[in-house]
Every structure is written in C-alpha cells, then in structure tokens.
Amino acid sequence: MWAILTLLVENKPGILFKVTHLFRSRNFNIDSISVGVTENPDYSRMTITTYGNEKQVEQIVKQLNKMIDTVEVKQLDENKTVYRELSIFKIKLSNANDSMEVNKLANAYGGKVHDVKKDSLMVELTATPDQIKAFEELAKPFGIIDVARTGVAALERSGV
Numbered sequence: 001m002w003a004i005l006t007l008l009v010e011n012k013p014g015i016l017f018k019v020t021h022l023f024r025s026r027n028f029n030i031d032s033i034s035v036g037v038t039e040n041p042d043y044s045r046m047t048i049t050t051y052g053n054e055k056q057v058e059q060i061v062k063q064l065n066k067m068i069d070t071v072e073v074k075q076l077d078e079n080k081t082v083y084r085e086l087s088i089f090k091i092k093l094s095n096a097n098d099s100m101e102v103n104k105l106a107n108a109y110g111g112k113v114h115d116v117k118k119d120s121l122m123v124e125l126t127a128t129p130d131q132i133k134a135f136e137e138l139a140k141p142f143g144i145i146d147v148a149r150t151g152v153a154a155l156e157r158s159g160v
Contacts (some may be wrong), residue, residue, distance in 0.1 A: 003057045004154050007046040008072040011037055015069045028060055032151035047154045076156055083154035087132050089123045092143030109135045
C-alpha cells in the first residue's frame with residue numbers, strides 16, 4: 001500500500017536526520033520526501049511517501065509521533081488530499097518533428113517546455129506521481145537524457 005505521511009515538526013537542525021534515521025532503523029524505505037518551512041517559521045512540514053502494509057505504516061506513524069520535535073503526524077487519505085510532485089525531464093530530439101511531438105505530449109500533461117536546443121529540450125511537469133510516470137513512459141521512445149523529481153508535497157482538503 002502506498003502511504004502519504006505529513007509531519008509538522010520544529011524547524012531546527014537535525015530533525016530531518018532524526019526522521020530519516022527512524023525510517024532506516026525500522027528497515028522502512030522512503031519513496032519520496034519534501035520538506036519546507038510553513039507559514040510559521042518555527043515549524044517545517046515534511047511530506048513523506050512510502051510503501052508498506054497497514055500495520056507497518058501504523059507503526060511508523062506511532063514511532064514518528066513519539067519523537068520530541070514532532071508536533072503532528074498524519075497519514076493522509078489520497079482521495080481527500082491535494083498532492084503534487086514537480087519533475088523536470090531532459091528529452092533527446094533526433095529530428096525537428098520530435099520537438100513538435102514532445103511539445104504536444106507536454107501540453108497534454110499540462111507541462112511547460114524549457115531550454116529548447118537542437119538536440120534536446122526540457123519539460124517541467126507538476127502532477128501526481130502516477131501522471132508523471134505515465135508521461136515518462138510516453139517520453140521514453142524519444143530518449144530521456146535526465147530526470148529530476150522533487151518528491152510529493154501534500155495538504156489535506158478542507159472540511160475532511
């Protein structure tokens with residue numbers, strides 16, 4: 001099962017290490033992680049995605065809640081959450097027609113094209129991880145030179 005965890009933590013040095021160490025010590029993998037300061041500079045929000053069965057996810061949430069620097073830990077329901085990831089793809093262009101085709105593909109996924117060169121271009125895409133994976137599969141035949149992904153950022157919808 002895929003899980004989205006959100007943590008509100010004190011914004012101080014070492015907290016990221018403590019959280020990642022907790023995952024490592026429990027032999028639990030982090031699929032993606034994003035961290036940023038909140039509207040209150042005393043706190044940061046971490047969004048962590050991971051895979052595990054229900055019992056494993058419950059256990060990691062309990063362990064995170066026990067940490068002194070943790071203010072709040074939630075497992076988010078992906079149906080009641082807005083979650084997005086930023087990715088940048090550098091895609092190979094073999095001919096002029098490839099540029100038009102990659103542009104069409106980027107537009108279909110709401111992407112933005114940047115840094116167009118003779119032999120490559122970059123596509124910026126903000127979407128769900130599944131949409132990014134689908135875009136990546138369709139872009140593979142052109143040749144993906146490089147990819148950078150930020151990790152998921154998520155907030156629970158209001159009134160949930």
